[in-house]
Amino acid sequence: MDRQVSLVRAEVVENRELVPGVFLLRARGNFSAQPGQFYLVRAWGLDPPLFRPFSAFDLSQEGISFLYAIRGRGTSLLARLQPGHSLTLLGPLGNGWPQPEGKLALVGGGVGIAPLYLAAKAFREADAYLGFPGRPYLVEKFREVAGRVWVASERGQGGHRGSVTEIFTPDGYRVCYACGPREMLARLWEMCRRAGVWLYVSLEERMACGLGACLGCTVFTRSGPQRVCREGPVFPAQEVF
Amino acid sequence: MDRQVSLVRAEVVENRELVPGVFLLRARGNFSAQPGQFYLVRAWGLDPPLFRPFSAFDLSQEGISFLYAIRGRGTSLLARLQPGHSLTLLGPLGNGWPQPEGKLALVGGGVGIAPLYLAAKAFREADAYLGFPGRPYLVEKFREVAGRVWVASERGQGGHRGSVTEIFTPDGYRVCYACGPREMLARLWEMCRRAGVWLYVSLEERMACGLGACLGCTVFTRSGPQRVCREGPVFPAQEVF
């Protein structure tokens, strides 16, 4: 719980639009996040006041990358960054995914695939189920590190036409890590519970401090109020649903 | 008094640092200011809330240019602009210099030379007295359009060592237009008053609307409260001192 956290300025190396509204941003520096951990990010002055939380998508010798979708003010400002601009990062934060015991499935919806890539890299032989609203992205990168990779999208590009919960079946897995829209997570939990598969989900909540101090990101779980930035973002599904 | 004013977005063509902290910014578009008029300029969101006033330095077929010094937040943000970025401009505003009657001297201190260049262009044969805290700039441009040009600077670069009020003498002039630090203007007024030379000065005050509506830029003159953005920025010195 008491690992060190750093505040660093990092230089943007690339900020590429993968599909409309979705970007992969690479920044230079020496980072060391666990799969499922996140950073608070900002690249503006006083307004908006808060950092924005993003999962560490990938780590390399060169630096770190984030996968993000434009939602509002903060992400619009991020989308304008160009190589050479600088970024402020606080992290690594949060608990990250647990060490899996047994066969692992990764299920992500949209930019919800962001915290899964490092997991696929770290926990070898995991299968990945990736769902997209439009054109799929980064599927090849997943194929390089995951076991089997399935893709679903609304218009069937890249594989199945429909939602990711239609291609995923819990049979054969011991544990499943998922991130995406709340309804998707709820649906997965129904499936995993029935099948006796442990499901861990990564939750999102607005954050101020990211460190556990402000209690702004609290969610109510079966074991009481929990901070997404500290006890989370990864929670056992049975705690949440 | 009731000339039209426009609000336009203009593209930055160049934003060059002439000497440390002093920039010449060129923007593309069709502008038509009178000498001594100014624009309200901004290139940021809600914070800081207000535009910043800058004299039209020069006009050409291609667009408009501004000469500015970094003072605080607004000018620091301007200094970061690069070609291709956009700028919002409201203007032209203010009264501008009157039509001179008789031999004209232009006296400017630092970026106070900004409203004088268009005057030198428009009112031919005017002599220019330019004072600088450090290394002089844009002197050649003045030489192209003015009558005689004298330069003073703190360490004597470009001519006289000292202040511009040491090289200017009112003898032989009918009228003098000046812009610069308040003490310089006061000193000039003393000289011109004795010599019977009409002095007009361009004043600075913080502005909100720039249009005459908010009364934020009022200065007290001998004829009562006057708006720098509307009755000014050019005032007869005897009104002000």
Add this chain to the structure above:
Amino acid sequence: MPDTSVRIGSLVLKNPVLAASGTFGFGGDYARLYDVSRLGGIVSKAITLRPRAGNPPPRLWETPCGLLNSIGLENPGLEAFLAEELPRMRELGTAVIVNVWGEDPEEYGELVSRLSLPGVDAIELNLSCPNVRGKGLVGENPEATARVVAVCRRATDKDLWVKFPPQGEVLQAARAAQQAGATAISAANTYRGLAIELETGRPVFANAIGGLSGPAIKPLSLRLVYELSQVVSLPVIGSGGIVSWQDAVEFIMAGAHAVQVGTGNFIDPLCAPKLVRGLRKFLVQRGLGSWELIRGCAHRGGISGAA
């Protein structure tokens, strides 16, 4: 086509967007930039019985997303207003609301009585100017408010909008204004704020305290309008940090009949007409025929709760 108009007392505004007092002069300055007849109405700079020169510079100071001002009621006085400004204001093609400030109830009475002229669509009683030295604000106090409004009610048949400060016993004072015959509640004027210059260690304004306006205060004014619209049955006119049509919709959802744009005019000189357009679009896109269904919906569990 949705009906964007709103009724406030006897006055029907073509849309709920007004230019706020003190930020729009008498309208003519902004008419050099755009057709101000697009606005629902224009509230004049505060008029006093005699001309006032206002406070010494500086009168403006920026704060994060906010603006402190210390204008101090500079205005040409009633006579000059009637002779020179009012005739021009009437030509602007939109509702004319005259904002007035008096030293005491009698002055307010004289002002509104002499302003009972054709072409004056409503009078806004400014009980809330923070920039006059040594005066408590009438609008912070229910009894003082009732006195001024009662005197004015006797002195004119015109609609009386009462403009309150954001602090003090405003909720009670608004109720008192309603009982004394006010037509509408205007909320709120600027917030009492301070800035100090580091170099000198002195307040930046000669009067020390100035009035804070702009986006910084929006959540505060929105809260006040939300509360006011629950304690009075009069229409509430909201102001404070409105710069986008989204802000304006929030105020209407909180219970406002109309909104005023002040500092927004400085941030974007076309702010007010953009609001007019944005609000019309909002009604169209939400399939709303008028403001009725969403006005005050935040008190009723939201939009669907209103249906």
Add this chain to the structure above:
Amino acid sequence: MPDTSVRIGSLVLKNPVLAASGTFGFGGDYARLYDVSRLGGIVSKAITLRPRAGNPPPRLWETPCGLLNSIGLENPGLEAFLAEELPRMRELGTAVIVNVWGEDPEEYGELVSRLSLPGVDAIELNLSCPNVRGKGLVGENPEATARVVAVCRRATDKDLWVKFPPQGEVLQAARAAQQAGATAISAANTYRGLAIELETGRPVFANAIGGLSGPAIKPLSLRLVYELSQVVSLPVIGSGGIVSWQDAVEFIMAGAHAVQVGTGNFIDPLCAPKLVRGLRKFLVQRGLGSWELIRGCAHRGGISGAA
């Protein structure tokens, strides 16, 4: 070397920079990032007698240069605080101030009595939490304030800081607190603000109204500290929108003895230690040996007036 320390009651802070209640937990979270012993002190999250779960999400909402929060006093309760958090807080190497909130004067009394322990350097009575449904704020009311402070004064020998809301009869309430035995005045807590979600037409928070903090409110809190420091002789501790050492100097010039950094910690997690460094530099560069000469100088015609 200037003396950056300040005395507040019986407590000498090594410098005037405190972490504000509710934004810094119990200090340990930020200790993962930097050496928090550099701060003048740490004010704990509000502690209540029993554990509280707080309000449902969302609890945070951004506004222009401001932050609305609706945490609702989530905290582990006094027992758990004493058992788990206080021992760790004491190890952080800086002054420990415990912020407490009670349902009534007796609860406040019990809290301060049970907190009368070594290692608790002062107790901050939170009379100003805007995020508890259905409670008027004690600190808006002089009598209610006096009652709570008097009960606490009898219950403990510890220094009592009284934390006020920014609205209501705060000046009178601060005087009442002084008479009832308070050690210092802490001003101010967050401002009551509102945000409404356009999609739904509902307030974003379950409690509707939240507390506004951050740079947006700085000019308002600075004004309040300026006024408070004229009506009480107790030390005033300023908070509200402080994010830079320049902001902190303004508060000191307005009369504050110390400042608290709240939302500033979120804008820049190193905000507070940067303030410590900036303030020291300021003293050095101005050739000031201590805070005496500039504290409150805005009331005395500025820096030179003080000399």
